[in-house]
Amino acid sequence: MNSGAAISISSLFMASSLVIVSLLFSYFQKLGLEKETLISVGRAIIQLIIVGYILEYVFGQKSPVFTTLLLVFMTFNAAYNAAKRGKRIRNGLLISFVSIAIGATITLSVLLLSGAIQYEPFQIIPIGGMIISNAMIALGLCYRRLTSDFKDKREEVEAKLALGADILPASLEIIRDAIRTGMLPTIDSAKTLGIVALPGMMTGLILAGVSPVMAIRYQIMVTFMMLSTTAIASFIACYLAYRTFFNQRKQLMN
Amino acid sequence: MTLLELQNVSYQSKNKEILKNISLQIDRGDYLSIVGPSGSGKSTFLKLCAHLLSPTEGEIFFKGKDFREYSPLELRRKIAYCAQTPCLFGDTVADNLSFPYLIRKQKVDLARVEALFSSLNLNFEFMKKDVQSLSGGEKQRIVLIRTLLFKPEILLLDEVSSALDVTNTLLVEKVISSLNQTGTTVLWITHDLEQSRKYAHKLLTLDNGKIKAEEVLR
Ligand SMILES: Nc1ncnc2c1ncn2[C@@H]1O[C@H](COP(=O)(O)OP(=O)(O)OP(=O)(O)O)[C@@H](O)[C@H]1O
Ligand SMILES: [Mg+2]
Numbered sequence: 523m524n525s526g527a528a529i530s531i532s533s534l535f536m537a538s539s540l541v542i543v544s545l546l547f548s549y550f551q552k553l554g555l556e557k558e559t560l561i562s563v564g565r566a567i568i569q570l571i572i573v574g575y576i577l578e579y580v581f582g583q584k585s586p587v588f589t590t591l592l593l594v595f596m597t598f599n600a601a602y603n604a605a606k607r608g609k610r611i612r613n614g615l616l617i618s619f620v621s622i623a624i625g626a627t628i629t630l631s632v633l634l635l636s637g638a639i640q641y642e643p644f645q646i647i648p649i650g651g652m653i654i655s656n657a658m659i660a661l662g663l664c665y666r667r668l669t670s671d672f673k674d675k676r677e678e679v680e681a682k683l684a685l686g687a688d689i690l691p692a693s694l695e696i697i698r699d700a701i702r703t704g705m706l707p708t709i710d711s712a713k714t715l716g717i718v719a720l721p722g723m724m725t726g727l728i729l730a731g732v733s734p735v736m737a738i739r740y741q742i743m744v745t746f747m748m749l750s751t752t753a754i755a756s757f758i759a760c761y762l763a764y765r766t767f768f769n770q771r772k773q774l775m776n
Numbered sequence: 777m778t779l780l781e782l783q784n785v786s787y788q789s790k791n792k793e794i795l796k797n798i799s800l801q802i803d804r805g806d807y808l809s810i811v812g813p814s815g816s817g818k819s820t821f822l823k824l825c826a827h828l829l830s831p832t833e834g835e836i837f838f839k840g841k842d843f844r845e846y847s848p849l850e851l852r853r854k855i856a857y858c859a860q861t862p863c864l865f866g867d868t869v870a871d872n873l874s875f876p877y878l879i880r881k882q883k884v885d886l887a888r889v890e891a892l893f894s895s896l897n898l899n900f901e902f903m904k905k906d907v908q909s910l911s912g913g914e915k916q917r918i919v920l921i922r923t924l925l926f927k928p929e930i931l932l933l934d935e936v937s938s939a940l941d942v943t944n945t946l947l948v949e950k951v952i953s954s955l956n957q958t959g960t961t962v963l964w965i966t967h968d969l970e971q972s973r974k975y976a977h978k979l980l981t982l983d984n985g986k987i988k989a990e991e992v993l994r
Contacts, residue, residue, distance in 0.1 A: 677863040680828050685922065686853035687879045695865065771830055772848040776789070 581644040589643045593650045597622050600658035604759075608665025612766040617759055622657045625755035629653055629747045638743055649747065652723070656748045657755040660704035664756050665763065667700040672767040672774065679774050689772050693764045704756035705749075712745050778840070779804040779961055780825065780855075780930060785834035787820055794820045796985045798834070802930075802963070807956045809972035810965045812982035818965045819860050821982065822932045825963065826857035853880075856928035858936050860965075862915040864907040869918055872907065876925045885925070892921045895951050897944060912939040920948065924955070931955065933964040937971070949975065 541563050548555040580592060600622055605614035630639075630650065639645040672679065675696060682692035715721060716738075720728075723744055727737040769775050780802040787795040795817045802808060810818050823829045824836065827848055836843045843851060864872050877884045893900050896917045910918065916939050923931070933952070937945040945968075953975045956962045966972050972979055973993055981989040 677859065677861060678865045680823075681859060681863045681865065681919075682875065683848075684826055684828060684852055684857040684859070685876050685879065686849055686926075687875070688849060691875075691879050769830075771827065771844070773828055773830065 577647070580647060583643060586641055589641065589646050592643075592647060593626070593654075594623075596651060596654050597626060600654045601661075604658045604661035604665065607662035608669060608763065610669050610766065611665055611763045614665070614763070617762045618658075618661050621661065621755040621758035621762065622654055622751075624758055625657050625751040625753075626650060626653050628754055629751045632750070633743070633747060649744075652744060653747050653751040656708060657751045660708065660752040660756050661759050663707070664700045664704035664760050667703040668696065668760065668763055668767070671696040671699060672764075676774060683772065683774070689765065689768045693767070697760045697764050700760045701753075701756045704760075705752050708748050708752045712749065715741065715745060777804050778802070779806070779838065781837040781840075782824075782831075783835050783837070785824065785831040785836060787817075787824060787829065788832040794985055795824070795831075798987055800980070800987065800990075802961060804929075804961055805956070805959060807953070807962045807975055807977045808964070808980055809976035809978070810963060810980045810982065811967070811969070811972050812988070816982040817985040818982055819934055822857065822934050822963065822965060825930070826855060826932050827851050828857070853926065854928060855930040855932065856923045856926075857932040858920055858923045858934060860934040860938075862912070862919040862939075864910070864915055864918060867906060868903070869905050869907060869910070870903045872918060872922050873903070873925065876922065880926075888925060889921070892924060892951075896921065896947055913941070913944060916940060917944070917948070920951075924951075927955070927958075928960060930961045930963065933962070935965055935967065938967065945971070 541559070544559055545556050547553070548559060580588070583589070597619060601615055601618035604618040604622070605611070608614045611617065630646070630653075633639045633649070634641060639649060672693075679692050679696070683689070721741055721744070724734075724737045724741045727740060728734055732740075767775060778801050782798050782800045785795060785798045786793065798821065810821070812818050820829065824831055827836075827843055830843075838846065838851065838855070866872060866875075873889055874884050889903075890900055893902065898914070898917055898921075902914070902918070907915075916936060920933075920936055931952070937948045940948065949971065952962055952964070956975070962976075964972075964976070977992070977994055979989075979991040979993055980987065981991075
């Protein structure tokens with residue numbers, strides 16, 4: 523693997539002996555993980571082969587319409603998963619879809635306008651995937667926090683309502699905490715970038731032969747776009763979702 | 777003039793009937809004490825009057841109009857409510873006392889705050905205090921002040937002196953009864969039988985979600 527980019531099938535085959543190490547370890551230590559290990563390795567190989575061919579096909583399609591449809595599909599899937607974390611939230615799927623879509627659109631537009639990336643599938647799809655899945659995780663955290671806070675802080679919200687507050691001022695602290703909860707993992711991981719771990723994307727670029735000094739430029743861009751997308755998506759989702767905890771008479775529901 | 781009226785009000789929560797068929801008329805300027813065993817539905821009754829809950833059956837009228845004809849905000853700004861567990865929010869006492877002004881987009885009336893502080897025997901220095909550092913009785917008085925910053929037409933109090941010593945209880949009673957004398961209608965839940973008869977015009981006894989007795993005291 524001297525020139526970077528290419529890794530031959532035979533060297534991959536030899537690397538598979540590493541799996542045997544872990545199998546032997548499991549066997550002699552009676553960890554009972556042999557079956558699990560084999561299944562997960564098998565799944566990883568099959569899934570990655572499929573994804574590899576799909577991406578090869580997708581990157582071959584130069585049509586921007588196709589790329590956009592794929593982004594919409596990814597956003598829908600992410601929204602669906604995020605909404606599962608907030609079952610109590612009315613229109614959770616729609617709220618999640620709108621917030622992720624707006625967050626991703628704004629971020630991608632800035633990246634495109636600044637010339638950092640082109641609207642080419644091989645750039646848009648991986649970057650879109652990163653920010654969309656990051657936003658999905660953030661929204662899941664937001665919803666869980668909203669749901670638990672509206673339960674735990676019932677007395678506080680009712681005290682504010684009783685003082686004559688509308689539902690927004692009565693919920694403001696909960697909304698802020700939820701947004702914060704959604705954004706914190708992204709902020710924390712930005713803080714430790716390069717110190718605790720080299721991010722997967724940067725590692726990949728370096729392995730593929732890109733110079734580390736060039737790779738960090740990409741990583742900085744990725745960090746910026748993750749931060750902006752989670753911030754926008756969490757903000758919109760929380761402000762759209764808090765209303766579900768109240769009824770028409772501005773009473774906190776059970 | 778009837779200010780608040782309940783007609784056949786029931787409240788059911790998850791298959792449990794908490795209040796059953798309550799009918800009651802409260803006149804402007806009335807002072808009503810509410811007593812009854814624990815779990816009899818007193819707090820739930822007050823929450824219905826504060827419009828924090830809606831009856832599952834029956835209607836509540838304010839000045840002859842159904843609650844549902846008012847906007848919830850308008851109603852709650854005329855009917856003040858102090859919950860059984862004193863709940864302070866934010867960081868400091870000042871955060872709590874500025875909130876009612878903030879939501880009305882008004883400047884904090886410090887003179888009003890100061891007057892209420894002194895009427896309840898609290899030092900004005902309390903404004904800067906961290907809410908976590910307050911004693912139960914201090915919390916109760918701050919919450920009461922927070923409720924009284926704007927003079928309500930109806931005042932709903934749920935055991936607001938339960939954590940206070942004799943002296944401070946007397947102060948609270950004095951503040952409430954002077955408000956009542958200047959036209960505020962008072963509904964006060966208490967476990968203290970002496971307190972329940974002291975200033976009130978009427979005594980309402982709840983038992984197992986029903987009105988057990990309605991006694992005119994003066
Ligand atoms: N949200 C709720 N869900 C289910 N049950 C409830 C709910 N709120 C109150 N209850 C039940 O309704 C009954 C009446 O409660 P409430 O708080 O009104 O009683 P109370 O008379 O104020 O009692 P206490 O003197 O102890 O404060 C209780 O049995 C209580 O367990
Ligand atoms: Mg009670």
